[in-house]
Amino acid sequence: MGYNDPAKRSLNGIARSLIAQVLALNPACLHCLYERVLSSGEPTLSVSGTLCTQILTKLAEYHDQLVIGIDGLDECEEPEKRPILARIDSILKATKATRNVRFFMTSRKEPVIEKSFRSAIALEIRPHHLETDIKSYVRLRTSELGEMYSMDAERQQWITIEISRRSHGM
Incomplete structure (x- = not known):
């Protein structure tokens, strides 16, 4: 997470950052992004994060294995946590058939985060x-x-x- 950078502690900020990183790994995916944004009719990647999630899900199709790391999930603004967790869940569900997307996240212990990932493997680092x-x-x-x-x-x-x-x- 961007330390002291509010833009990177929001759903949209995280999604934009992830999209940029995936595109940096595989610039050939840029046409996918371009087509998806054009067909959405939205002038920018929306605050709702729906378009960002759709783009990330689509970009995942271009990778045999995609591991997404999010550090400091607990540092997100409080109203943003649930939507971020919901989008992560949406991406995992959308890619469940291919099982090519994995998330690695770090966070301090927080009930809302622990509840969202109760079936995930958790490592406690002291x-x-x-x-x-x-x-x-x-x-x-x-x-x-x-x-x-x-x-x-x-x-x-x-x-x-x-x-x-x-x-x-x-």
């Missing part, structure tokens, strides 16, 4: 699951910055420890 990844990333970036700014190894290690300690696994 801060201690992320500590090693955070330390590795911070170590790599600190090393890169150390080279750029001529930091000695001791200073780099101190920075790595401090940043990793403050992250609390998040």
